[in-house]
Amino acid sequence: MQYGAQRVSDINLSQVRKMFEQASPTAINLALGEPDFDTPKHIIDALKNALDEGYTHYSQNKGEVKLRETIVDKLKKDNNINTTADNVILTVGASEALYSTVNALIDPKDDVLIPDPGFLSYREVVKIAGANPVALKTSAENGFNTTLDDVENTVTENTKAMIINSPANPTGSVMPKDEIKAIAEFADENDIIIISDEIYEKIIYDKKHYSFQAYTDNxxxxxxxxxxxxxxxxxxxxxxxxxEIIDEVLKVHQYNVACIDTATQIAATEALTGPQQCVSDMTSEFRKRRDLVVDSLYDMGVECIRPDGAFYVFFKQDNPDEFIQKALKEDVVLVNGNAFGEMGEGYIRLSYAQSYENLQTAMERLAKIA
Structure with missing residues (x-):
């Protein structure tokens, strides 16, 4: 008997998690994309207080009004997006936001452009919806940034949507304002929905973040x-x-999770309204780590682009599999770039979401095999 549904028969489990599971307990894990910092104390205190005050019941399907109103203020201030609390949905992480959006808006016949290289969930979520992921290829020559030319050369007559991620995983690229505006205009002219993953928005170094929704309702x-x-x-x-989009996404969200954890919404409200020094301090530390990793790779003669955001370095290797296996023997965990698409062939992703000291040790170990 075949238990799996046909639509999930060729869904791939995460190669990042596979690498994580292969590592020894003493290995330095440069595969996982998770900040190593503790959640700031004022946010944890707000969560504890919320539990003590009885925030253990359902919230509205869209989420607590206060948090949605706080997000509206944030979007206006940081992203130049004018919206209302009714047009915001709180989700179980950005992952559920992506899943609910794709499944609410995309039909099996549709094509969805996804960045290549790009976060591995994009392809699989589109496939779960029964739709066709179409690689939106970017190149190292252009800093792995998605351009209007890339979109125009990839779009099909069945393209319903495109997923774009800036700052980007796995490359750390940050799209400039002129490309954001140009692609937004193209989407309007061609009735294509832009699904913009901006989860790394605050982890950005020498550039500025821009949002598509500031330039299009689409x-x-x-x-x-x-x-x-x-x-x-x-x-x-x-x-x-x-x-119009929110009304459709809410249907999937409601019957998938009903609502998200209520107490954590209180903590999230505190995150946005409380002290922001924790964000700038973390970003400053990530900048130091980025420079350590990139400079160390340069010293090894390894080719890579200094990323403008997120916390990944995407570096070239003639034989990534061999390098990764050698790194594992040195107790350093890395991810093959081909996990992120065809354009990731010949690359390796390194996450510098580790302590500075661990990164120093890891780079010393990698220098032995470079």
């Missing part, structure tokens, strides 16, 4: 608290879109 903004506030395990994300 966009869904996906964000959350996992990366900026080191709240990965608390699973709070959100999406913002026009009312």
């Amino acid at each position: 966009a869904v903004t996906i964000n959350g608290f996992s990366k900026a506030y080191a709240m990965t395990g608390l699973r709070v994300g959100y999406l913002s879109a026009c009312s």
Whole structure:
């Protein structure tokens, strides 16, 4: 008997998690994309207080009004997006926001452009919806940034949506304002929905972040608290879109999770309204780590681009599998770039979401095999 549904028969489990499971207990894990920082104390205190005050019951399907209103203020201030609390849905992390959006808006006949290289969930979520993921290829020559030319050369007559991620996993690229605006205009002209994953928005170095939804109503903004506030395990994300899109996404969200954890919504409200020094301090530390890793790779003669955001370095290797296996023997865990698409062939992703001291040790170990 075949138990699996046909639509999930060729869904791939995460190669990142596979590498994590192969590692020894003493290995330095540069595979997992999770900040190593503790959730800031004022956020944890807000969570504890919420539990003590009885926030253990259902919230509205879309989420607590106060948090949604706080997100509306944040979107206006940080992203130049004008919206309302009714047009925001709180989700179980950015992952559920992506899943609910794709399954609410995409039909089996549709094509969805996904970044290549890009976060491995994009392809699989589109496939779960029964739709066709179409690789939106980017190149090292252009810093792995998605351009209007890339979109125009990839779009098909069946393209319903495109998923774009800036700052990007796995490359750390950050799209410039002119490309954001140009792609937004193209999407409007061609009735294509932009699903914009902005989860790394706050982890950005020498550039500025821009949102598609500031330039078009034909966009869904996906964000959350996992990366900026080191709240990965608390699973709070959100999406913002026009009312027509929100009405459809709410159907999937409601029958999938009903609502997200109520107490963590109180903590998320505190994250946005409380002290923000924790965010800038973490980003400053990530900058130091990025420079350590990139400079160390340069010293080894390894080719890579200094990333402008997120906490990954995507570096070239003639034989990634061999290098990764040698690194494992040195107790360093890495991920093959081909996990992120065809354009990741010949690359390796390194996450510098580890302490500076661990990164120093890891780079010393990698220098032995470079």
